Amino acid sequence: xxxxxxxxxxxxxxxxxxxxxxxxxxxxxxxxxxxxxxxxxxxxxxxxxxxxxxxxxxxxxxxxxxxxxxxxxxxxxxxxxxxxxxxxxxxxxxxxxxxxxxxxxxxxxxxxxxxxxxxxxxxxxxxxxxxxxxxxxxxxxxxxxxxxxxxxxxxxxxxxxxxxxxxxxxxxxxxxxxxxxxxxxxxxxxxxxxxxxxxxxxxxxxxxxxxxxxxxxxxxxxxxxxxxxxxxxxxxxxxxxxxxxxxxxxxxxxxxxxxxxxxxxxxxxxxxxxxxxxxxxxxxxxxxxxxxxxxxxxxxxxxxxxxxxxxxxxxxxxxxxxxxxxxxxxxxxxxxxxxxxxxxxxxxxxxxxxxxxxxxxxxxxxxxxxxxxxxxxxxxxxxxxxxxxxxxxxxxxxxxxxxxxxxxxxxxxxxxxxxxxxxxxxxxx
Ligand code: CMC
Numbered sequence: 001x002x003x004x005x006x007x008x009x010x011x012x013x014x015x016x017x018x019x020x021x022x023x024x025x026x027x028x029x030x031x032x033x034x035x036x037x038x039x040x041x042x043x044x045x046x047x048x049x050x051x052x053x054x055x056x057x058x059x060x061x062x063x064x065x066x067x068x069x070x071x072x073x074x075x076x077x078x079x080x081x082x083x084x085x086x087x088x089x090x091x092x093x094x095x096x097x098x099x100x101x102x103x104x105x106x107x108x109x110x111x112x113x114x115x116x117x118x119x120x121x122x123x124x125x126x127x128x129x130x131x132x133x134x135x136x137x138x139x140x141x142x143x144x145x146x147x148x149x150x151x152x153x154x155x156x157x158x159x160x161x162x163x164x165x166x167x168x169x170x171x172x173x174x175x176x177x178x179x180x181x182x183x184x185x186x187x188x189x190x191x192x193x194x195x196x197x198x199x200x201x202x203x204x205x206x207x208x209x210x211x212x213x214x215x216x217x218x219x220x221x222x223x224x225x226x227x228x229x230x231x232x233x234x235x236x237x238x239x240x241x242x243x244x245x246x247x248x249x250x251x252x253x254x255x256x257x258x259x260x261x262x263x264x265x266x267x268x269x270x271x272x273x274x275x276x277x278x279x280x281x282x283x284x285x286x287x288x289x290x291x292x293x294x295x296x297x298x299x300x301x302x303x304x305x306x307x308x309x310x311x312x313x314x315x316x317x318x319x320x321x322x323x324x325x326x327x328x329x330x331x332x333x334x335x336x337x338x339x340x341x342x343x344x345x346x347x348x349x350x351x352x353x354x355x356x357x358x359x360x361x362x363x364x365x366x367x368x369x370x371x372x373x374x375x376x377x378x379x380x381x382x383x384x385x386x387x388x389x390x391x392x393x394x395x396x397x398x399x400x401x402x403x404x405x406x407x408x409x410x411x412x413x414x415x416x417x418x419x420x421x422x423x424x425x426x427x428x429x
Contacts, residue, residue, distance in 0.1 A: 009037060023058055038070060040411045047307065050231075051408070052239065056089060056394050057230045062306035066315065068228060071094070073314050081191050082223040083107060086390035087230050090161055104192075106162035111187035111196065113170050114144045116220060121178045130382045131266075133175040134168070134258040139166060144247035149247045152400075160248050161393045168389055169193070172382045173200030179378075194220045197386070202374065214329040215373050218322050219383075225315040226387030228394060229362075230308075234258040234265065238392040239399050243408040248396055255392045256385050262302075265379075265384040267363040268370075271303040272377045275336040275367075278343075278421055285342045293352045303340075303364030310357035319365040326372050337368050 005028045007232040014037050017029045027050050028333040034040050043049045058067045066073040069088050075084060083104055087095040095103060120140055122131055141164070142149065148160040164417045174184050177200075185200045188208075195211045198219070202209040229235070237258035259265035278285055292301040306313055327334055344360055347353040370380050 007239075009039065012037065016052075021053070034411075040413075042285040045307075046236075046383065051236060052399065052402075053266050054094070054230060054395065054398060055397060057228045058310050058393070059230055061306070061310050064309060064311035064314050066229070066313075073225065075223050077221065077318060080224070082192065082220050082227070082387075085224045085227050086161075086165055089390045089394040103158075103162060103234070107166040107193060108161065108187075108189050110163045111170055111189070113174070117144060118174070118184060121174050121184075126180070126181060126411055127177055128175075129260075129269060130172070130175040130179065130379055131256060131260040131385070133178070133383055134171055134385060135253045135260075137171040137175075138164070138168065138249055138256060139253035140405050142247055145249075148249075157248075157397060159398075161390075164248065164252060164393065165389055169197040170200060172379070172386055173197060176201055176376070176379055176381065182290070194223070197320070198373075209216060212330070214326055218326045218369050219373060221322055222319070222369055222383065223387040225318060225362060225413075226366075226384050228391030232264065233261070234388060235391055235395050239395050240408045242396045242399055243405060245407075248393065251396050252389065252392050255388070259385055259388065260381060265381045267302050267361075267364075267390070268367045268380040268384060269377055271340075271369040272336070272371065272380065274302050275339050275343075278339050279335055284291070285339060285346055289343065289346050289350060293350070301343065301358070303361055304347060304353065305356070305358040306361045309359060309361065310319075312359045313361045315362040316360040316364050319362065319369065320360070321406070323365045323368045323372070328370055330372055332372055334368060336371070339367060340365060 004015045005018055007014045007016060014033065016033065018026055019029050020026050030041060036233040041049070056069065059065065060069070068076070068085065069092055071088070084095060084100060087103055089098065091099075093385060117137070117140060120137065121133065142412070145160075145163065148156060148163070150156070170187055177184050182206055185203045185205070187196050188199055191199055194216045198211050198216070199209055231239075238251045238255040241254040242248075246254075262270050277283060278288055285290070288299070291297045291299040292304075302352065303316075323337055327337060347358065353359075366384075367377070367380050370383055371377070375383065
């Protein structure tokens with residue numbers, strides 16, 4: 001007999017099925033709870049709520065494990081490139097040589113933006129946050145490709161995915177060029193995904209930017225390590241918006257907005273600000289950690305802690321190594337890396353962080369790598385978005401394909417006023 005949980009409310013007993021995932025994660029299935037008992041569950045922040053079944057990414061936060069489609073994240077350190085990982089996440093298997101070539105060719109063919117889209121950039125002030133531009137432009141893409149609204153056909157979906165993964169890079173680069181008052185640099189079809197992006201960021205007309213191999217490898221790995229992380233805030237947002245059957249572009253534009261916040265993707269900017277503050281001499285690392293422990297200060301040790309990981313975030317370990325390697329290769333001696341190492345050392349010995357199981361997360365070291373490459377701080381979260389896009393697309397598609405994809409519509413416990421009459425304006429006290 002399959003296992004059950006029993007909920008006892010007064011005299012009533014409700015048997016609820018227990019379901020188990022392929023890695024042994026167990027859940028009480030409450031799909032019938034309200035219909036049978038009139039009760040709902042309350043779980044602000046969803047710390048105990050599984051919103052879906054998914055076959056894309058597995059995390060064991062207690063053991064510091066992260067796998068994309070079953071493959072441990074550490075195995076992506078050397079071999080593949082970001083495009084291959086994007087394919088894996090979206091389509092569920094490593095691409096054959098043929099599949100890879102065809103997808104890469106689609107990405108190359110789709111890199112340009114419609115010339116009319118370029119005018120939209122001019123409407124933004126130079127100081128516009130690049131995440132605002134990114135979200136607006138991804139949404140605007142749907143105006144230029146309305147044929148891709150209906151994506152039930154897998155071939156059309158594949159084309160839409162290629163379009164989005166390719167164009168997000170062009171949009172990101174144009175947002176940066178616009179903020180600097182620099183001319184847009186068109187994508188170069190001879191270049192691969194990462195070098196092409198760096199070319200659009202840093203080349204000048206007629207002067208091609210030389211991409212150091214170590215820089216390309218580091219950015220490639222940064223993108224891979226951000227590519228998916230199951231039901232995080234932005235991915236859940238993409239699924240939420242997609243559940244209304246909104247198109248892929250609109251859903252991913254919403255994902256960008258969710259990622260923007262400082263508790264999510266925006267943390268990589270906050271980490272840099274924190275490291276710079278300490279470097280500027282306003283505070284020592286010890287003082288900063290003290291402040292982060294003080295509830296009244298509202299300060300947090302940015303780049304530390306995670307809802308799921310109660311152990312080292314494996315991405316943070318890998319990024320710390322990449323940061324060391326890249327700085328050595330470029331001959332840079334960035335004092336912020338030493339400060340980050342010092343903060344980590346202090347925090348990992350401090351009972352406050354130990355007891356709460358707070359470890360460095362993906363955002364702790366990524367900014368140091370991006371800074372070494374020459375990417376400005378306000379573009380850090382945009383880089384996160386480029387990396388996370390394949391994950392968003394994979395989840396959007398998985399949900400579309402699933403037979404149980406209902407519109408996401410949580411309930412609430414109402415705690416406002418009971419019924420009361422409307423009072424005319426001049427009768428109000
Ligand atoms: N510095 C100081 N205290 C912290 C921190 C931190 N970075 N993170 C959590 N805590 C404390 C928190 O105050 C609480 O203490 P208490 O039990 O005394 O009330 C306890 O640890 C549990 O924290 P929580 O806020 O309930 O945990 P959460 O799962 O809701 O939040 C988090 C997770 C990532 C939002 C949080 O750890 C945080 O704000 N970290 C800093 C921001 C950050 O680095 N975000 C990036 C997350 S990883 C990548 C991504 O998702 O984009």
